[in-house]
Amino acid sequence: MSSSCGENLRLTIFGQSHSPAIGMTLEGLPAGLKLDMDRLQRFLERRAPGRNAYSTARKEADAPEFLSGLKENVTCGAPLTAIIRNTNTRSGDYDAFANIPRPGHADFTARIKYGGAEDRAGGGHFSGRLTAPLCIAGGICLQVLDREGIRVISRIAAIGGVEDRGELLSSTAEKDFPVVDEARGEAMRQLIAQAKAQGDSVGGIVECAVLGLPAGLGDPMFAGMENRIASVVFGIPAVKGVEFGAGFAAAALRGSENNDPYIVENGLVRTAANHCGGILGGITNGMPLVFRAAFKPTPSIALEQDSVDLTTMRPAKLRVGGRHDPCIVPRAVPCVEAAAAFAVLDALLARKKEENSVWN
């Protein structure tokens, strides 16, 4: 199913940008977990719009209402459903695109697929707003992982052509604009401001690391950690590439460079480098699991664009009004963490089946 993912933990996301509500159901969460609602709210605020100069002006509280699965904020074993009401909708903004599809958006493909029955307002089910329920699910998964000593951190690795420098650390991830090199961060923000001033947008790259993972998580072939993570991360709108460890750069290396030699450190088997991103044969090796996701520039730009009027099949010019992020990357950071947390917890539950067996 299109809007569900996961194997041992199952996430179903519903809602359109302008439907009465958006939300998510999480099945398979163990019973007895006490959720920290303040912490969850803080996590959601990292994604929420309207917080600063480089995000859309649409302001919504994004406060989830839990409909089921909890008893006094403790999971009860039943499916956990939370919704966020859509209050600040201005559907009129989108009427213009009914017949003139916006380049870079799903207007045209949705129309072909759904034959005109699709909900166009605000991008419908394709809207970036649907990452809010993903963050509810991910925020909960992060709390569960925390008890296992697993942390998910990330940074803005690049915006436009400007790349961050240095190594991603926990302290980086806690920043409001998470980059290691502040000068590069400033250059990124200027690039965003510049694009905004020009009615344009920029893309970027988010780097994410999962720390404290036990070795032995994941599976060979189609349920490797790469497959599991990529299949969720590509569910975030605008992601066009995912790479693990050295990723595409590994293609230019020699085996003698790319292979990570084993060493012993504090009595544990570790690797001297981490070109593999903590994954060999689809399975974690106990090193940080590192991946990067490439985000295309926000397709909604104020500049005039070329399109086609589908009723006349003739060229048409189009300007996209409304409120849009000149760069989605800063708000995408918690979404990437959410996706990673979900995929990792799912793999961890799979592992539970194996490791505590009577038969071993």
Next chain:
Amino acid sequence: MSSSCGENLRLTIFGQSHSPAIGMTLEGLPAGLKLDMDRLQRFLERRAPGRNAYSTARKEADAPEFLSGLKENVTCGAPLTAIIRNTNTRSGDYDAFANIPRPGHADFTARIKYGGAEDRAGGGHFSGRLTAPLCIAGGICLQVLDREGIRVISRIAAIGGVEDRGELLSSTAEKDFPVVDEARGEAMRQLIAQAKAQGDSVGGIVECAVLGLPAGLGDPMFAGMENRIASVVFGIPAVKGVEFGAGFAAAALRGSENNDPYIVENGLVRTAANHCGGILGGITNGMPLVFRAAFKPTPSIALEQDSVDLTTMRPAKLRVGGRHDPCIVPRAVPCVEAAAAFAVLDALLARKKEENSVWN
């Protein structure tokens, strides 16, 4: 499940490098399809080892035996199972790695996961040999897609640091060493020969395009064409990155550059460029679906490497003997096509549910 994938079409791959046989079961294939066994065999030979200077010397016919699902080479609607016997196995080669895991391989992670019960010989279920059943499945899917006017082509986009130039065309894909720019191809082959002579290996990038796809294939969120393709392609050992269209390069572009303007061409809606790789909102737009997969250099190298003796937990040196590809990329080309063909046919079957409904 780890060794299964697909939703409407389900592929299950079984076998270890040195088990009696490897094979695959394909469920969900429509009944009444006549398979061209010669064409399938030619497809499998593109992946088979021992064909030329830059691949392993292990020679096996890789001739599939069909156990079920066919009646006189026509699909009968029942699960289709084919196996390949493992005849040329030399398990002794792998005894040395029992306690000294090879860097870049799954030896260590498999041992942690399976507690020592894993089949180490030849890499077991982690072996690149398991791409042979993937190619049986993919080769069949390619024949089905053919009847729908859909073609899957690919090329070697890079080996080591050497990148191919020019545009991937059908004629490129038919070459034995599929590159557009022959001079670059020659440089790639020299790089492989050089790595081999040095007991080393090199990685590379495969680019794949699916032509003739109807618009409207795929789904929003977790069943987008990106998710579907990535989740299969990451099942090919050594793949560490997957990107669609402009991919990671899109992260450095402006929205005004990356958005593909709509145009009308021969009465059809097309886009003037294809930065999106033929996919918007997870759904095909009728342009070629284009993606690239990054392959790390073969971890098996003849050079001495640093590892750890797991019985003593002390540093140990290791040399990997046996027969190995100095570069897996040329043989990986049909595997990428197979993965793409499977994912696309699965999405096409999903689409059948929607488009021919009485209710529309």
Next chain:
Amino acid sequence: MSSSCGENLRLTIFGQSHSPAIGMTLEGLPAGLKLDMDRLQRFLERRAPGRNAYSTARKEADAPEFLSGLKENVTCGAPLTAIIRNTNTRSGDYDAFANIPRPGHADFTARIKYGGAEDRAGGGHFSGRLTAPLCIAGGICLQVLDREGIRVISRIAAIGGVEDRGELLSSTAEKDFPVVDEARGEAMRQLIAQAKAQGDSVGGIVECAVLGLPAGLGDPMFAGMENRIASVVFGIPAVKGVEFGAGFAAAALRGSENNDPYIVENGLVRTAANHCGGILGGITNGMPLVFRAAFKPTPSIALEQDSVDLTTMRPAKLRVGGRHDPCIVPRAVPCVEAAAAFAVLDALLARKKEENSVWN
């Protein structure tokens, strides 16, 4: 996952008896279907409590609120979510059972499974109230099936030991108390009234028929129509048996009696009898698909019962107060129809993949 079912159509049910809301998400429904909300409401009212003498006095409107998946009552292709608020909850009624599990209920098994974290109020996720979201889903499926000329009808085949006589017809199904033989129906109602007066309850059997089904629906082995229907129908609380066609009675027949001879009727292949319940090899044969579901008597009875105090592990007496149906069967009739409609529509979507293929 426990609270999800379906393959091409996926239903996820959430909520507890006394949580803020209960609800369901339906994925995979084709876009462009106009829903008749009045008709849906009438269907839900057949299940709703408090309508007559033989059901619980708890009165709730059971009016679904649609949160997503619709645009002006037409499906838009995105997951369809509807909720029903829980307004009339009296949690206090259930405190007594925290340590003294009610016989015939899930109190004890839920406690073992969820370790005390389960939501006991009103039976939590195990409550019969969760059949309301099943009926929302089923009510929608029934409308879709209607356009395909498929109808789902049912009757009360037995209550207590009293069995209905005669053949189930469409006219029967429309009755408020759907039995063919009114005298038997009156005897059933008296049995219910008698049980109620005695603080006891009775069970019964619902018979369901799906009319207008095309031949060729369903699959061999694990996705036969029997498997598909049983796996949903057993999701209705209190169902302890499911049989198709002659069912258990077939076990006492000769092959020469049970085999349904083929005949030609109005140019169509039919069978002279229907012992197979319209299913051979898991696949429909074009005759009515007929099955029966056995419901145990409502476990909530006013009579004193023997149980165990789990804190002291000593025998304890218990009386279940609150509002309960002396017989759940009349209200279960639409639930069985809903389950059947969902399973049949799921199979119909599967069939769409096969029948309209270009390759055939």
Next chain:
Amino acid sequence: MSSSCGENLRLTIFGQSHSPAIGMTLEGLPAGLKLDMDRLQRFLERRAPGRNAYSTARKEADAPEFLSGLKENVTCGAPLTAIIRNTNTRSGDYDAFANIPRPGHADFTARIKYGGAEDRAGGGHFSGRLTAPLCIAGGICLQVLDREGIRVISRIAAIGGVEDRGELLSSTAEKDFPVVDEARGEAMRQLIAQAKAQGDSVGGIVECAVLGLPAGLGDPMFAGMENRIASVVFGIPAVKGVEFGAGFAAAALRGSENNDPYIVENGLVRTAANHCGGILGGITNGMPLVFRAAFKPTPSIALEQDSVDLTTMRPAKLRVGGRHDPCIVPRAVPCVEAAAAFAVLDALLARKKEENSVWN
């Protein structure tokens, strides 16, 4: 998918009655399990044809060849595949039914579904022979369950109208013809012999009990133990009904009769009776899990039957030659155990995810 089942453990069955081989793949089995091949073979022999007077004369060794998933008879964590070659095939027997479908068989429904491409020989994928791979899988699951102290036993509860009397015990299950009451058993065998002599067949009922199950297994709603078991058991050809505990008989009881009072026995919570068949709310309560499966009489009978010639659409007479069981029930006993063992082990793996969590 039609020929796959299971959630944590996944079974895929392939093959047709007269294809080169039949077989199965089992994914998700923990690594490190040593299989007792002699014990497995003895289990398979209980299902094998040609053992006695009341089964078909077709004799095949049914000796599985393991292609993958094992290293010296110990599971290695990779998918486990085993096949059985089809050696004794006489396809000619089935040519006659190409256009005149056999009543009670899948000939007609398969033809509609697969459009004539189906493999008719021996019933193709619909053949009872496909229960051999089910028994390989089940026989392995039984060995795993054994280590957990879980046993699966069963008996012939009825053949034709003759019902067994007394309670199913382990000693019953070990008999060649497993009934409690030998006189009833003798009457059953006479009924079979009589049916055979008349060219006819008889049906029957298998009762199965799973002993030693921990409480807390299974889930509410669609993954209850009833749903899990029924969805596999209905995969055995000829099963037309499944009931748990008192089953259909519960429909005629009062709540005060059907509710099983809790008692304490040897310090454990037990129930004084077992009308619920060990399952409440879909979850085991620690009592024996008891169910019954109704088998229709073998549709293959020697008596002349009425059918239709599909080429002329006119009535036609038909006689089914070949080798057939006058009663499938004795050979179906291990198949029911296999199905139960698979479903129970799958649920047990699901439980492992929950119970050993760090978070509890």
